[in-house]
Amino acid sequence: MTDITIYHNPACGTSRNTLALIRNSGVEPTVILYLETPPxxxxxxxxxxxxxxxxxxxxxxxxxxxxxxxxxxxxxxxxxxxxxxxxxxxxxxRPIVVSPLGTRLCRPSEAVLDILPDAQQGEFRKEDGEKVIDKQGNRIV
Missing domain, CATH: 3.40.30.10 (Glutaredoxin)
Structure with a gap:
């Protein structure tokens, strides 16, 4: 299992999209609600x-x-x-994501794709409907 941590604010759409992209790679990250538990x-x-x-x-x-x-x-x-x-x-x-491939401020949310070791497992659309990952799990440029 890949060890990934996200410093997350559930009230933020970018943070929610980033968390969903991590989960779309088959990983359940450690979620730190940084407003409640700041570094x-x-x-x-x-x-x-x-x-x-x-x-x-x-x-x-x-x-x-x-x-x-x-x-x-x-x-x-x-x-x-x-x-x-x-x-x-x-x-x-936020969100800040720490993965084996690096640490990144993930703005925009798809910046997380550059540091996820595991491939996306299927289609992904941001909350606003923007398609980021196709049905085959490939990043849409």
Missing amino acids: NREQLKALISAMGIDARALLRNNVEPYEKLGLAEERFSDEQLIEAMLNYPILIN
């Missing part, structure tokens, strides 16, 4: 490092704490942005 500092830094991004690239900018904290200003260091995400987990963009 600690070491875990968050490890995720950022594994994705090869900086903290700002993981920061959600369309939620209320972002504006309130003035996080659009470039004066904040990665450490300060990480601290903000730890204090306000809603600032962590």
Whole structure:
């Protein structure tokens, strides 16, 4: 069984689509509801490092704490942005998927296909009806 973890927000359509694509590959991932069980500092830094991004690239900018904290200003260091995400987990963009093939912020949801070791098992459509996988389990480009 492939070991995959998703940092998931069930209220997010992109996160739901990503989880469904993982399951469409025949894997039941470990689901971490990161708003209820946020990563600690070491875990968050490890995720950022594994994705090869900086903290700002993981920061959600369309939620209320972002504006309130003035996080659009470039004066904040990665450490300060990480601290903000730890204090306000809603600032962590999602979904983040960890697989044997890598760690990725899966926006759009089909980005998860690049790090899934197992093939898709059948047709898949996003919640909005967009067809992503054909009946043979092949990615539609």
